[in-house]
Amino acid sequence: MDGFAAVDYELGRQVLQRGIAALYLIAFLSSLNQFRPLLGERGLLPAPELLDWARSSPARRRMLRPTLFLRIRYTDGRLVALCVAGMVIAAALVVGLPQLAGPWVPMVCFLGLWFGYMSISSIGQTFYGFGWEMLLLEAGFLAAFLGSSAEPPPTVIIVLFWWLLFRLEFGAGMIKIRGGREWRDLTALMYHHETQPMPGPLSRQAHLLPAWFHRTEVVGNHISQLVMPFLLFAPLAGLWIPGPVPVLIGTIAAAVIIATQLWLVLTGNFAWLNWATIVLAFSAVGIPDAGGPAASDPPWTIDGQPLPWLVATTTVGVLYVALSVPAVRNLFSRRQLMNASFNRWQLANAYGAFGTVTKERIEIVVEGTMDEDPAAATWQEYGFRGKPGDPRRIPPQIAPYHLRLDWLMWFLPLGASLDEWFTPFLARLLEADPPTLALLRTDPFEGRRPRWVRAVSYRYRFADRATHRRDGVRWVRDRRRTVIGPAELPG
Template sequence: MDWFTAPDYWLSRIVFQRGLAGLYLLAFLAAALQFRALIGARGMLPVPDFVRAVPARRAPSLFQWRYSDRLFAAVAWGGAALALAMAAGAGDAVPLPVSMLLWLLLWAAYLSIVNVGQTWYSFGWESLLLETGFLAVFLGNDDTGPPVLVLFLLRWLLFRVEFGAGLIKIRGDRCWRDLTCLYHHHETQPMPGPLSWFFHHLPKPLHKVECAANHVVQLGVPVLLFAPQPVATVAAGLMIVTQLWLVLSGNFAWLNWITIVLALSAVDGSLLGGDDRPRPGAPLWYVVVVCAVTALVLFLSRGPVRNLLSRHQAMNRSFDPLHLVNTYGAFGTVGRVRDEIVVEGTDDPDPRPGTVWREYGFKGKPGDPWRLPRQFAPYHLRLDWLMWFAALSPGYARDWFGPFVERLLEGDRDTLRLLRHNPFPDAPPVHVRARLYRYRFTTWAELRATGAWWHRTLVREYMPPVRLRASAT
């Protein structure tokens, strides 16, 4: 069946699958290292409470039938081990049906985590990893050439990622239309990186060029993915360059890297040298399965297409509980100012104006004005990201901020491991409070004079001092 496979994409298939496995590895590691404090049995939003309230049909997951921290850890660490093996080429060392089963296990394990992760797993790149991972199940291995239909579905996904992001911008904040959004974005984005300060201070005409180039790449170039080669390869290359620019300018977990991996699947591998090894034709059962999956994905694409055409386009929405076909987009609105929550504690049993408060340090989000932002992406610091949303509005933190503070007052080890600095290493504080500060990047002159990357000004109290309630006797 010469029509079914595309042998020229053998290298693209390998690079895509190995890269995807690497991203799975990071996702499972982040789950294994952070879950106890976030969604564990004693976490801020415990999985057992969630599954009692949400039926399995709305959030299918292994943990709907049984949950324990030990089982969750086994799934997360087992997923990481399997992802590492797939990144090393295990999928090409086994027969095609076994390879498909291994990819399906990765997808099912991560789906089980995402569907009980609640607000900690509400980001678009979770659905994007699942949708991409589902398609990877059917891309084949070294036993057969990659199916044309699956390669098309990967381009269809990449098109929706880029075009959806472009539409949400051009329909959203006016600054995207007048090309001024990047006057603010590098400073107000959720988690700046080590180069964000420098990107912010680029000349304003260059910021306008960045904006215009973004519109071209997200609104014009995606259409070229469906053009003949080498046009599709050039389009994919432009997307990769744009995503690498975003990688340098901030921390967006694995969003940029999975977009790069998707773009690599559209690159014509024959341009780098052919693969002359003879392969048997695709088995009939495989052809039937791939055709059925293609029909399913196209059918489920109705919701995302309607969303793209809607004037009320939604960002990062799943249309089915399995996250098979989703809609994507980011930064339809860009903040003009940056507020940050600073969490402090004291061992003073009766806080007064002269009380000394000591600040907790977070790994990724801005805190100490003299600390240069660090690079963490593609690793995802879930608490730090949610702290950014909490600063936008207390409503985003209604469910978890109180439990977070309670665990600081208890000196909970799992919660403290999510932080960079615990100012109370010997005993937990008696009181904890939170204050809202307005942050801005310093100027070149301020940096030279003070060595500070940020300037901050107190805005208001975010949460008054609280302490643990006395135990009932």
Template sequence: MDWVLWFSAPDYELARIVLQRGVAALYFVAFLSSLNQFPALLGENGLLPVPDFGSAFHRLRRPTLFRWGYSDRLLRWMCAGGLVISGLIILGIPQLGPPWIPLIAFLVLWALYMSIVNVGQTFYGFGWEMLLLEAGFTVAFLGSDQSPPPTAMLLVTAWLAFRLEFGAGMIKIRGGQEWRDLTALYYHHETQPMPGPLSRQFHLLPKPLHKVEVVGNHFAQLVVPFFLFAPQPLATIAAAVVVVTQLWLILSGNFAWLNWSAIVLACSAVSDRVVNAVFPFMPVQYSSESWAVAASRSGGVWSGGLFAGGLGEPTGYPGDVFSWIWALVSLAAAVFLAVLGYQPLKNLFSRRQLMNAAFNRWMLGNTYGAFGSVTKRRVEIVVEGTLDDDPSDDADWREYRFKGKPGEAERLPRQWAPYHLRLDWLMWFLPLRTVHEEWFYAFLFKLLEADPATLRLLRADPFNGERPRWIRVRNALYEFSSRERFRETHERWEITPLRVLIRPIELRDVAA
């Protein structure tokens, strides 16, 4: 059974622990987000009801368990199942058994969440949805505590991290001039979709430091990813650079689980030996003594890096027949994912690079990237209602408050990531496109009805459950206040009203 060890990476147990439990934690957040928001957004009485979208299943050939019928009850059961399974993986319970148990657990998570994403329409049209699906399918083949991590699967996981980082870097270099002249972060912290509690402080940093940030970003996304495949300790150092830069992004804004996904996936290149050398007080505890002994005798199948290693004479390797079967299964899965990676590889070097695109209906082997250009001004959509019969400008207009979207001038933005506020994110896109979207008008009419499920998506209903007489939509320019102005007014935003975009509408307009 010596040949089996050629496909094993016993020096990457910590990497597997982080990958499996980290991806499972992101699935937990994703299912929790869907449980709390999907019925109001896409349920039977949602803004874009899935039953009305059902006719597109066969036309689009999208794999989903809702193909044979949707109900909010079924959706909630699926989310509950996803929460339970991902929770068990976080606790490490499936990993205690043979490799096929975590394999099945992750494939169930993948199938359940793909079923949700494929009917989620615009509310699930984010790049990190397909990233989570691909990550879940990939780490499914990392095995369990009874066997060492498969080298081939760690390679394709590092390849996924490479595509995520390098794709984002290439999109920026090919995108707006602000990324090439290093001025992108003059604007980004202020105009990003959902600022966090420290975003204003990042925005107020000196402009020369903003240029340093951009240079650091280009280095981390265009140079460092190649070193994920280098010999150790370079690969672990590259992973550490990715982790640090992603933590910087987490501190400066809210991007759902995108940054956390990059951190988890980068850990595929982290070697136990390097970690133990840097942090000798926290040595990795191997769960299978037999293959740990084999690894120590062989010098580590992956001890020289992703492509280098030695082979010793192991004793007591568990389950000889099962070992080679599992080695072949994991190798076949790695080859399958590598073949699917051909299209995104071509896309990375294409002049017409696609951003966040899937090349198959299973959302495996995708291409990623974000913020190829940076918005220069922050224009917010403001939704207001009134109880007055006369909807003139003199009426008592009260603003609806969102959980993550900026509102009051003095309010400190909250940290939501990795949780995903889907309504708030789509509100950010409206000024960049148009307010005349189907889901947005449905949202306004739900507010006129004081729909409880819709109101729960908001932070504050100015009418405490009572139906407003009229609803209108306007926009406003939001700018972070200077330190001097904040000391005077305690306002974090300077808000300049612009114009009315949708004139007052009432319930009888629904039928019009």
């Protein structure tokens, strides 16, 4: 680092800008494909109803986070236009076109992505109630101030990315230490690969690894989340201590975090959470500058930073110092909040995940029948795109794409309300609603209306190697109870 210029972190800037833009591209694509059947004008939780409620009083407007749709009326067509515009801007940033201009051009592009996606997530209700939504928003806001190729990365913004990664990783580590005993006795990952929300193609193989390996996984996780985040800030010592060692220490810490996240990518589907963490970790990957003595700055420039740009980035830094006070308190609080925002703009948030690990996997299986008598009916199962269903099916690789319906299905056996969105979902199946059916992998009735539907709970366990060889199944399941139904359309 060279004062206001993070000259060692040009690679980090390139990965941050292009990687965050790529994640926005995926997020807008996910919304384009899923928002309308879930939250659109005829969605399971219609966003227009939420917006009408918010507009009914100033107090309610303040309860809703900022969204473009409070100023212009929501329509599904406008949602599509917003998603397409976001994807176009994000693609341009991935290619690097705005970065060829002055720093204000990529700034406007990233701020457009940030506010555009906030306009969607703010009305997304429970379908957008995931920590990686606010993580993407905060990362997009900070990426707006990374500058362009014409000047070195601003030191203050690179450090703010370290602070974001610190809150993400250290917050998750503290949630685990304060959470379930399984993280302290090193048994958490003996269950996690099997019971995680959406297993991937290699999750079963990971689950079948020996107990000593799972204990090693937990130890590695604790090192990655409780020790490495502090080393991310080692390069700051380079402002006073010459030589490449401080930068190298930060790079090693980033490499450990990246390696841990890649293992999670291989063994599960957590939307863009793991990929976002990997991208953020590259902010600490430094290549020590081997250039000669720095040339004198041209007028109105300090350390290669144009003075107006330096003022803008410094202002962001001061803003973050003020906004981060609640987040610092939360990290060291006995009642630590997980995935919490302390301001309407979702900046300087608290993060964390999996403070406890479920020991048993219960899945809700949705079935329908064309028979008149449900007691003697032959029931057929609806297939979901990501969540476990057919015991023979290999769990697919979905991430970094986000299947919102499938994710929320995981929460139903854990006590989530059935009336909020699941009952309307069953009603849509009875209507054979095409947009809703498009969210699924298979419709056993090929677009026809079933006579009855029901929801049945099963316990799922990964098949051991002998069972897999004998029966060709990946899961072994046993039926528990009927959760809802049989249900039919009224009248």
